[in-house]
Amino acid sequence: MSNDSIEILTIPSLQAKKEKKEKIVALTAYDFPIAKIIDEAGIDLILVGDSLGMVVLGYENTIPVTMEEMIHHAKPVVRASKRALVVGDMPYFSFHLTIEESVFNASRFLKEAGTKAVKIEGASKRRLKLIETLVEAEIPVMGHIGLTPQSIHHLGQYKVKGKEIGEAKKIVMDALNLERAGVFSMVLECVPAQVARIITEKIKIPTLGIRAGPYCDGQILVFHDLVGLSDGHIPKFVKKYIDLNQIIREAVKNYVEDVRGGMFPDQNHSYHLKQEKIEELIKQRARK
Ligand code: KIV
Numbered sequence: 003m004s005n006d007s008i009e010i011l012t013i014p015s016l017q018a019k020k021e022k023k024e025k026i027v028a029l030t031a032y033d034f035p036i037a038k039i040i041d042e043a044g045i046d047l048i049l050v051g052d053s054l055g056m057v058v059l060g061y062e063n064t065i066p067v068t069m070e071e072m073i074h075h076a077k078p079v080v081r082a083s084k085r086a087l088v089v090g091d092m093p094y095f096s097f098h099l100t101i102e103e104s105v106f107n108a109s110r111f112l113k114e115a116g117t118k119a120v121k122i123e124g125a126s127k128r129r130l131k132l133i134e135t136l137v138e139a140e141i142p143v144m145g146h147i148g149l150t151p152q153s154i155h156h157l158g159q160y161k162v163k164g165k166e167i168g169e170a171k172k173i174v175m176d177a178l179n180l181e182r183a184g185v186f187s188m189v190l191e192c193v194p195a196q197v198a199r200i201i202t203e204k205i206k207i208p209t210l211g212i213r214a215g216p217y218c219d220g221q222i223l224v225f226h227d228l229v230g231l232s233d234g235h236i237p238k239f240v241k242k243y244i245d246l247n248q249i250i251r252e253a254v255k256n257y258v259e260d261v262r263g264g265m266f267p268d269q270n271h272s273y274h275l276k277q278e279k280i281e282e283l284i285k286q287r288a289r290k
Pocket residue numbers: 030049050051052053054091146189212222223224
C-alpha cells in the first residue's frame with residue numbers, strides 16, 4: 003500500500019465504523035518496532051497502556067507507572083504509527099490532582115508525545131467533570147469502565163465486574179454518563195457479555211471490549227498476551243496467536259550453544275580482508 007492510499011484513522015472515522023458496523027481492532031504497544039509492525043498490519047487504534055508497568059517494566063501492578071514513563075514510551079509509538087490512532091493512557095495519580103494539574107498532564111500526551119487522545123479510568127462525578135474540562139480543552143478522551151486496574155487496592159483482585167444486577171446497572175449508568183461527558187469511545191473491561199451488549203446498543207460512540215465478550219464495537223488486547231510474551235498465567239479471555247516466549251527461548255538457547263561450541267561466529271558471518279591487503283599487513287609487520 004503506498005503512503006497516499008493509507009486510510010489514516012481519526013476519531014470521526016473510528017466512530018463511523020460503529021455506524022457501518024465495522025469492527026474496530028485495537029492493541030497496546032510500548033515501543034517503536036512493535037508499533038510499526040502492528041500499524042502496518044492494519045490495527046485501527048494503538049493504546050500506549052499503563053499495562054506498560056506490568057508487561058514491560060516489571061512492576062507488580064499499574065500503580066507505580068509515572069507520567070515520565072508513559073511519555074517516554076508514547077513518543078516512539080507515535081513515531082512508528084502512520085495509520086492507527088494512538089491513545090495515551092493517563093497513569094495513576096496523574097489525573098487525581100487539581101483540575102489544572104490533571105489537564106496539564108493530559109496535554110503532555112498531545113504536545114510532547116503526539117498522541118491524538120488520552121484514556122482515563124473511572125466515571126465518578128469528579129472524573130466526569132475532569133473529562134468535560136479536557137474535552138473543552140480540545141483533548142479527546144477515551145473512557146474505561148468495568149474493571150479499572152488502577153483501583154486494584156480497593157478491588158483486592160482483578161475480577162469480573164457487573165455479575166450482580168446492582169453492579170451491572172451501575173456500569174450501564176457509568177457508560178451513559180461518560181458518553182454525556184464527551185468521551186469519543188470507551189473501553190469495557192471484564193464485564194459480562196450481556197452487560198457489554200446493553201451498553202454497546204444504548205450508546206452512539208464505539209465500545210472496545212477486553213474480557214467483555216463478542217458484542218462490543220471493537221476489541222482491544224495487550225500485545226504481549228496476544229503473542230505469548232507475558233509471564234505466567236494467561237487468562238481465559240486471551241487468545242494467544244503465537245508462543246513467542248517459547249520461540250525466543252529456543253533461539254537464545256541455540257545462540258548460547260553456538261557461541262560456547264565455537265560454531266558462531268563462523269567465516270560466513272565475518273568480514274574479510276582481500277589477499278593483497280593481508281600480504282601488505284604481513285610485510286609492514288615484518289619491517290617493524
Ligand atoms: O493499560 C492497558 O493496557 C489497558 C487496556 C487493557 C485496555 O488499559
